[in-house]
Amino acid sequence: MDPVTAALAVFALMLAVLASGMWVFLALATAAAVSLFAFMGFPPDRIGAIASRIIVRSASSWELAAVPMFIWMGEIMFRTDISERLYKGLAPLVSKIPGGLLHTNVLGSTLFAAVSGSSAATTATVGRITTNELSRRGYSQSLALGSLAGAGSLGLLIPPSIVLIIYGVLAEVSIAKLFIAGIMPGLMIAAFYAFYLAVRCYVSPELAPKGEIDAEDARAGAIFRNLAPVLGLIAVVLGSIYTGWATPSEAAAIGVFAALMFAGLSGQLSRTMLRHSMTNALKTSCMVCSILMCAAFLSSAIGYMHIPRNIALAIDALGLSPLVLIALLAVFYIILGFFLDGISIIVMSLPITLPVVVAAGFDPIWFGIFLVIMIELGLMTPPVGFNLFVIQSISGEPIHRVAAYATPFFLLMCLAGLLMVFFPAIALWLPSVLG
Template structure:
């Protein structure tokens, strides 16, 4: 069987097993076992030995310790008044610029993304306060919900990002470098959103009512008091990583401690809040880690079949331009985003696409950021656009209308990805500079 046919067969098998309704981690393990049995002729006992060895080794990865910690930190902050304080702190700063309070969606999402690591948590936390406030003050619903869909997806890109941790573990690259590589692309896309909002509202002033004085306290002390928790967490988590004082896993534990301290100071830490945050973090962490362990088994199965190496050789024989290859991969990932969540996309495709991309001369750190942007695009596209479902639950708008509102921001993120392809230094300059 030629490499392309083998890859398509394995991929079709995964989609078929997923379509059966089986849990993702079981689907990955089942696809791996069937592939080794059907295509390689491995007996069941050898397949079991391979699976047990790979799963135990994957579960023992120290880097995975960061996943439950960052998830728990996000769960704690989600149950505090951080979204309300973010809005109160940001609204006096943006009220008088074109677009007005619409920028609280972009800035609020960018800031909360730096302590969450989750797109859904970022969208829900920021959206539950800004959506009602912007609607009450007469702002354009399409821009309010569309900007929330776009900016909320930054939770996957701006560190600390759970998806970047997963990519780092699977691709065996530095998670710290991935984190710092995501900063400038995330800020660039946030700036694109802000500029777009400013231009749209300057051309059509009734989209953002003028002359509305923020109801929040605009004093410098009040702004600092409201923004202190979020900036404090960013400083504690990212500062400890980039100063070399802590690894990402250790920084995650420090972040949880800091989040508990902020919740205690704010009088919001209770036994109920603590238990709910721990239970939800445990459920999500178990899901993520189970998927990663089974994905490692699938990667090994694909390796036994020599699919990545053979596909890389086949593509190399085609003598495609690296940019043509990236264009095809971008289209491939956008289509996958119509049907699959980000973690599933990474674990299913990375064993095949990463060797091909590296063979084409692209840096794996750069490709990790590019891949996350492609996944973020999937968060804004139906039928499986998680951000759209979150916004639908917040606003009550039909999913088709929310998707239409998000379309301009989808296109802006595509433009951001194009800029990163043309200028890879956007992702690579900061980690190179800090490591030099």
């Protein structure tokens, strides 16, 4: 069987198993086992030995310790008043800019992304405050919900990012460098969104009516107090990583401690809150880690079949330019985003695409950031756009209307991905300086 046919057969098998309704981790393990049995002729006992060895090794990865910690930190923050404080602190800073309080979606999501690591948590936490406030003040519903859909996806790109941790583990690259590489692209996309909102509202002022800001909230001391929890967590988590004082996993634990301290000092820490945050974090962590372990098994199965090496040789024989290759991969990932979540996209495709991309001369750190941007695009596209579902639950708007509102921000993120291709230094300059 030629390499392209073998890759398509394995991918079709994964999609078929997923379409049956089977859990993702079981689907990955099933696809790996069936591939080894059907295409390689391995007996069941050898397949079991390979699976057990790979799964145990993956489960023992120290880098994965960061995943449950960052998830727990996000759960703690979600159950505090940090989003309300964030809104009150940002509102006086943006009220005079064209677009006014619409910018709280962009700035609030950008800041909260730097402590949550999750797009869904960022969208839900920021949206539950800003959506009601913007609607009450008469702001454009399309811009309010569209900017939330776009900016909420930054939770995957701006560090600390759970998806970047997963990519780093699977691609065997530095997670700290991935975190550094995500800063400038994330800020660039946030700047695009803010600029778009300002221009739209400058041309059509009725989209963002002027409103009064509470005089008490507008005082410098009040602004600092309201922004201090988020800024403090950012400084603690990212500062400990970039100064070399802690690894990403250790920084995640420090972040959880800081979040608990904030909840306790603000009087919001209770047994009920602690139990609910730990329970949800445990469920999510088990889901993510089980997918990663089975993805490692699938990666090994694909390696046994020599699919990555053979595909790389086949593509090299076609003589495709690097730009054509990355354009095809971009379309491929956007299509996958219509149907799959980000973690599934990474673990299913990376064993095949990463060797090809590296062979074409692309830096794996750069490709990790580019891949996350492609995944973020999927968060804004139906039928499986998670950000759209979160916003639908918050606002009550139909999913197709939320998707339409998000379209301009989808296109702006496409522009960011295009600029990344032509100017790789957007992602690679900062790691080269700080790494």
